[in-house]
Amino acid sequence: MPIRCEIVSQDRVVFSGDADIVILPGVEGEMGILPNHAPLLTALRYGIIVVRKQGEEQFFTVAGGIAEVQPDQVTVLADAAENVLEINVQRAEAAKRRAEEMLQRGIPKESDEYFELQAALRRSNLRLEAVQRYRQRVQRERRE
Amino acid sequence: MASIREMRNRIRSIKNLAQVTKALETVSASKVRRAIATYSQTRPYAEKAWKLLLHLARQPGAESLHPLLTHREGNGPVLVILVSSDRGLAGAYNVNIVRHTLQAFRDFESQVSYVTVGKKGEAMLLRRRRTVMAGFADLPPIPRFVDCAPIGQLVISEFLSGHFDRVFIAYTEFISMLRQEPRVRKLLPLEPEIVPMGVHSPEATHPTHAVFTYEPGHTELLNEILPRFTSLQIYRSILSAIASEHAARMVAMRNATDNARELILALQLDYNKARQQSITSDMLDISAGAEALAKSMAEAAR
Numbered sequence: 332m333p334i335r336c337e338i339v340s341q342d343r344v345v346f347s348g349d350a351d352i353v354i355l356p357g358v359e360g361e362m363g364i365l366p367n368h369a370p371l372l373t374a375l376r377y378g379i380i381v382v383r384k385q386g387e388e389q390f391f392t393v394a395g396g397i398a399e400v401q402p403d404q405v406t407v408l409a410d411a412a413e414n415v416l417e418i419n420v421q422r423a424e425a426a427k428r429r430a431e432e433m434l435q436r437g438i439p440k441e442s443d444e445y446f447e448l449q450a451a452l453r454r455s456n457l458r459l460e461a462v463q464r465y466r467q468r469v470q471r472e473r474r475e
Numbered sequence: 476m477a478s479i480r481e482m483r484n485r486i487r488s489i490k491n492l493a494q495v496t497k498a499l500e501t502v503s504a505s506k507v508r509r510a511i512a513t514y515s516q517t518r519p520y521a522e523k524a525w526k527l528l529l530h531l532a533r534q535p536g537a538e539s540l541h542p543l544l545t546h547r548e549g550n551g552p553v554l555v556i557l558v559s560s561d562r563g564l565a566g567a568y569n570v571n572i573v574r575h576t577l578q579a580f581r582d583f584e585s586q587v588s589y590v591t592v593g594k595k596g597e598a599m600l601l602r603r604r605r606t607v608m609a610g611f612a613d614l615p616p617i618p619r620f621v622d623c624a625p626i627g628q629l630v631i632s633e634f635l636s637g638h639f640d641r642v643f644i645a646y647t648e649f650i651s652m653l654r655q656e657p658r659v660r661k662l663l664p665l666e667p668e669i670v671p672m673g674v675h676s677p678e679a680t681h682p683t684h685a686v687f688t689y690e691p692g693h694t695e696l697l698n699e700i701l702p703r704f705t706s707l708q709i710y711r712s713i714l715s716a717i718a719s720e721h722a723a724r725m726v727a728m729r730n731a732t733d734n735a736r737e738l739i740l741a742l743q744l745d746y747n748k749a750r751q752q753s754i755t756s757d758m759l760d761i762s763a764g765a766e767a768l769a770k771s772m773a774e775a776a777r
Contacts, residue, residue: 337519337523339519339520339523340520340620341517341520341620341703341706341707341710342513342516342517342520342619342620342710343516343517344516344519357690358690358691359690359691369688370687370688371687371688371689371690372527372531372687372688372689372690372696373689373690373696374690374691374695374696374699396699397527397696397699397700399523399527406523408520408523408524408527408700408703410703
């Protein structure tokens with residue numbers, strides 16, 4: 332019996348479909364959700380969601396959010412989420428450079444801007460890392 | 476009566492005007508569609524977040540669990556987010572929302588301050604000498620969630636710091652191309668039992684009663700979801716207001732185009748008449764001249 336998985340961000344539905352297992356980056360550690368999991372609510376950290384169905388895997392970056400787990404359903408309310416295949420590498424790299432430059436120029440710590448830049452940097456790093464680690468894998472699998 | 480040349484120029488300029496209004500109408504029509512499409516894409520998150528919120532809020536003692544859920548006694552100061560547009564030429568769109576909002580808060584005993592979205596609303600409030608705490612303008616044509624998130628952060632921090640006891644949002648709800656209605660909704664403190672705008676999923680109203688594991692705690696999760704939910708409400712209101720703005724502009728521009736066409740018809744008629752008249756009088760002149768000439772030649776021959 333598969334488990335229904337839905338990943339939504341504030342402005343769109345990122346993924347909706349069945350899965351055999353969903354791996355979530357919970358704040359207290361990674362967790363693999365199988366069908367008939369006990370009800371659970373968890374906050375998410377920056378990380379990768381893996382949705383596996385019959386040996387085929389899909390990867391999503393998620394920049395924090397909340398997940399609700401029911402025996403037959405996983406719902407992810409993400410702050411920002413995207414399929415690894417959709418990531419625009421150039422844009423992520425540009426964003427990373429921009430954030431790093433701004434940080435180097437020296438911005439008072441504890442200011443809102445500082446936190447925002449840190450978050451932007453974390454997001455772009457996450458995206459780039461995800462692309463490196465997973466994109467080739469997915470593309471290779473697709474070809475086979 | 477204007478000269479024929481003047482009339483011709485006038486007709487030409489009105490034709491140009493009609494072309495411009497027609498173009499604006501078409502542009503607005505496509506923007507309405509885009510705004511509506513974006514709006515409906517936010518529904519899944521809104522429904523799921525609300526379901527989660529209801530679930531968490533129905534836990535015993537939730538009312539005192541989080542400051543964003545806590546109702547405050549008395550008539551403390553009130554903050555109102557007023558959503559208007561940056562540009563005019565949208566019929567009575569901006570006037571309606573401002574008038575409706577001022578009316579809604581006229582009899583409030585507490586002090587009312589405003590945060591505006593859109594230049595028009597800000598200007599109108601300032602002219603009426605209201606307190607405008609902050610003004611957001613120049614949002615992208617179809618904003619993304621992150622474009623609107625700062626508004627949410629601002630009002631949440633103002634509410635939490637105790638400067639304001641209640642926060643409302645005033646916006647124009649899109650009902651159809653021909654109908655948009657000004658609305659005032661309460662944002663904070665959050666009342667989870669009130670159905671949020673544009674959410675009507677029956678599944679959302681029966682949260683499960685199973686025992687949940689919370690990671691981390693219940694309060695931390697509320698901390699996560701409440702600000703996001705509030706910001707999302709603001710975002711959705713803004714999208715609905717943008718759809719309304721463009722629908723209002725579309726109708727205004729269609730009326731303008733129709734009026735221009737009518738005017739062109741009337742002017743064209745006048746112009747044709749004047750032209751006919753001038754031709755007739757020219758012909759009369761010529762034939763009178765020819766006749767006079769013939770007469771004088773006949774006389775000379777005699």
